[in-house]
Amino acid sequence: MSVVEIKDVAKQFGDVRAVDGVSLQISTGEFLVILGPSGCGKTTLMRLVAGLEQPSHGEIWIGDRNMNGLPPRMRQIAMVFQSYALYPHMSVYQNIAFPLKAKRQELSKVERDEKVHQAAAMVSIGHLLSRKPRQLSGGERQRVAIARALVTEPMVLLLDEPLSNLDAKLRAAARDELKEFQRRLGITTIFVTHDQVEAMGLGDRIVVMESGKVQQIGTPQAIYDDPDNTFVATFLGSPSMNLLPTDHYELGFRPEHFLPATRVDGSDSIKFTFHVKRVEYLGSDRLLYGFVDGFPETSLTLAKLPISVDDPVEVGSSYEFAVRNLAIKRFDKESGLRWDGGKS
Amino acid sequence: MQTAPSSNRRIGLWAAISFFVFFAASPFLCMAIMAFKDSADLYRKANNPFFYNLSPTLEHVELLFNDTPYLLFIQNSLLVGIAVVIITLTLAVPAAYALARLTGRWGERAGILIFLVYLVPPTLLFIPMFRIIVALGLRNNLLSLIITYPTITVPFCTWLLMGFFKAIPRELEEAALVDGQHRIGAFLRVIMPLSLPGVISVIVFTFTLTLHEFIYAMTFISSSAQRTISVGIPTELVRGDVFFWQSLLAAAVIIAIPVGLIYNLFLNRLVQGFTMGAVKG
Ligand SMILES: Nc1ncnc2c1ncn2[C@@H]1O[C@H](COP(=O)(O)OP(=O)(O)OP(=O)(O)O)[C@@H](O)[C@H]1O
Ligand SMILES: [Mg+2]
Numbered sequence: 001m002s003v004v005e006i007k008d009v010a011k012q013f014g015d016v017r018a019v020d021g022v023s024l025q026i027s028t029g030e031f032l033v034i035l036g037p038s039g040c041g042k043t044t045l046m047r048l049v050a051g052l053e054q055p056s057h058g059e060i061w062i063g064d065r066n067m068n069g070l071p072p073r074m075r076q077i078a079m080v081f082q083s084y085a086l087y088p089h090m091s092v093y094q095n096i097a098f099p100l101k102a103k104r105q106e107l108s109k110v111e112r113d114e115k116v117h118q119a120a121a122m123v124s125i126g127h128l129l130s131r132k133p134r135q136l137s138g139g140e141r142q143r144v145a146i147a148r149a150l151v152t153e154p155m156v157l158l159l160d161e162p163l164s165n166l167d168a169k170l171r172a173a174a175r176d177e178l179k180e181f182q183r184r185l186g187i188t189t190i191f192v193t194h195d196q197v198e199a200m201g202l203g204d205r206i207v208v209m210e211s212g213k214v215q216q217i218g219t220p221q222a223i224y225d226d227p228d229n230t231f232v233a234t235f236l237g238s239p240s241m242n243l244l245p246t247d248h249y250e251l252g253f254r255p256e257h258f259l260p261a262t263r264v265d266g267s268d269s270i271k272f273t274f275h276v277k278r279v280e281y282l283g284s285d286r287l288l289y290g291f292v293d294g295f296p297e298t299s300l301t302l303a304k305l306p307i308s309v310d311d312p313v314e315v316g317s318s319y320e321f322a323v324r325n326l327a328i329k330r331f332d333k334e335s336g337l338r339w340d341g342g343k344s
Numbered sequence: 345m346q347t348a349p350s351s352n353r354r355i356g357l358w359a360a361i362s363f364f365v366f367f368a369a370s371p372f373l374c375m376a377i378m379a380f381k382d383s384a385d386l387y388r389k390a391n392n393p394f395f396y397n398l399s400p401t402l403e404h405v406e407l408l409f410n411d412t413p414y415l416l417f418i419q420n421s422l423l424v425g426i427a428v429v430i431i432t433l434t435l436a437v438p439a440a441y442a443l444a445r446l447t448g449r450w451g452e453r454a455g456i457l458i459f460l461v462y463l464v465p466p467t468l469l470f471i472p473m474f475r476i477i478v479a480l481g482l483r484n485n486l487l488s489l490i491i492t493y494p495t496i497t498v499p500f501c502t503w504l505l506m507g508f509f510k511a512i513p514r515e516l517e518e519a520a521l522v523d524g525q526h527r528i529g530a531f532l533r534v535i536m537p538l539s540l541p542g543v544i545s546v547i548v549f550t551f552t553l554t555l556h557e558f559i560y561a562m563t564f565i566s567s568s569a570q571r572t573i574s575v576g577i578p579t580e581l582v583r584g585d586v587f588f589w590q591s592l593l594a595a596a597v598i599i600a601i602p603v604g605l606i607y608n609l610f611l612n613r614l615v616q617g618f619t620m621g622a623v624k625g
Binding site for chain 2 (some may be wrong): 050051052071072073077078079081082083085087088089098099101102103148152
């Protein structure tokens with residue numbers, strides 16, 4: 001059953017079309033990640049679901065009700081903002097109790113107090129309840145924001161880049177924690193990010209957006225292995241997919257599939273002569289920069305060799321490299337869409 | 345964090361603070377001393393003005409309370425002051441909020457225009473204002489002051505509050521909306537508490553202005569019973585070319601000290617408000 005349904009929604013700001021005909025269905029308990037480059041309309045889409053913006057076109061349904069025209073407080077949603085937006089004049093306790101006071105007025109004082117403590121315990125901030133937000137670290141603030149969002153038991157939890165203000169180490173820990181809460185509570189979650197690692201790690205499904213449009217929806221693996229178009233193919237993966245122009249189409253393969261020919265099963269592969277121009281050692285991998293015979297020198301091609309592939313590689317030399325046929329995608333030169341219909 | 349100041353530094357600090365406190369308080373001290381001086385003491389040039397060369401007297405303070413409507417003036421001033429503060433807040437708070445949240449450049453431009461209105465000096469306006477007051481039949485009525493003072497305070501306070509509202513991140517307000525508030529609830533529960541320093545500044549500015557404003561109070565009011573302190577005291581205690589110095593100073597210091605103390609209470613809140621972390625560290 002779908003909890004949230006976005007039906008052909010568009011949002012126009014003056015002459016900017018921030019969201020352009022997006023349709024989505026999010027099912028109960030799903031962790032949906034919206035991924036895309038800066039300015040592609042992720043935040044706008046989330047604000048439309050929250051009711052902080054009204055769509056110029058289309059409808060948003062939450063729990064079988066059309067939400068168009070309804071203010072945020074009527075939508076049974078909760079949101080964690082990028083800046084966390086904790087109320088600076090209130091203690092952590094008051095911050096968490098604030099939505100309960102307004103949204104769950106039937107609760108007695110004792111019940112409310114219990115819920116605040118439960119929510120705080122869930123994110124292990126029980127000892128911080130009397131502090132003010134300014135006395136908390138970034139990670140603690142994030143947890144307070146999550147506790148404040150979860151305390152009303154909303155139907156949908158919206159998160160707008162909640163990890164982007166944390167340092168790399170804390171971020172990995174916070175990511176695990178977040179996934180853990182979500183799984184434990186089974187709460188339907190929409191998570192916005194521009195970080196593909198975050199998206200791949202967290203999402204049950206990923207929606208890839210660009211300039212207001214949905215480019216592809218699918219599981220992290222489907223999106224990575226079977227990109228529908230060149231945008232998705234190059235946006236995901238680091239380093240991104242090699243694209244070589246031929247007469248009829250663009251030939252795409254990921255750097256980790258581009259290996260010395262001796263390492264690839266010869267019967268079902270395409271061979272290239274690879275001229276290596278530069279080698280980077282990344283500890284666990286080697287990155288080779290170069291170009292392949294038959295294509296212009298300007299179409300830079302990369303190979304990523306895992307440490308187990310220890311063939312000697314010299315800068316300036318040429319080698320026989322190969323890609324398995326299965327790993328090769330073909331895209332239309334004009335539209336960038338997959339030639340083989342997304343199945344290979 | 346700074347390390348704890350050494351005792352030398354601490355002494356230096358206290359010396360500096362004492363000096364400035366004395367500097368700021370000395371006019372009030374002089375006023376208080378002189379209010380109780382005997383006339384024979386005050387007018388003798390050879391006497392040290394800072395000490396009682398003859399024994400102090402209550403005579404002039406008694407004159408102030410018994411022979412002038414001093415308490416009535418205070419009452420009038422308080423009435424006008426409180427009314428103008430209320431009017432200013434009810435007009436300036438919503439206006440500033442609307443202008444601060446207006447998207448695009450128009451909000452800012454309108455704010456600057458409003459501020460420009462404040463720069464037109466009352467000395468230019470008191471004659472046209474007087475004609476309006478006469479036309480409204482409000483001469484000799486405290487209402488004349490209650491409706492004209494906001495023409496000075498509302499533009500300035502609107503502009504002042506705009507700055508405070510703009511400094512509050514929009515996300516805080518949106519969080520309140522998501523957390524179940526109406527627009528008005530979000531404003532009252534989140535925006536207002538965070539703008540308290542601004543509101544206090546508005547109250548202090550407005551009340552001070554109504555206390556010391558002279559031209560309008562002088563022009564619009566001519567009967568003694570309707571006067572406010574700023575005009576009432578000089579008209580009662582400067583008779584022809586005779587200045588009742590001690591009574592004048594007593595009148596001033598009696599009003600200045602409580603006002604100063606009340607403002608000081610606010611000061612703590614003001615400073616507290618300014619140092620509050622808004623969204624992120
Ligand atoms: N209130 C607004 N008025 C006008 N234009 C807006 C408004 N909000 C967003 N936009 C425009 O809409 C587009 C999408 O913005 P949005 O904030 O949704 O991007 P985003 O994907 O969240 O980007 P980021 O990753 O940088 O947060 C941008 O071009 C932005 O300039
Ligand atoms: Mg955004």
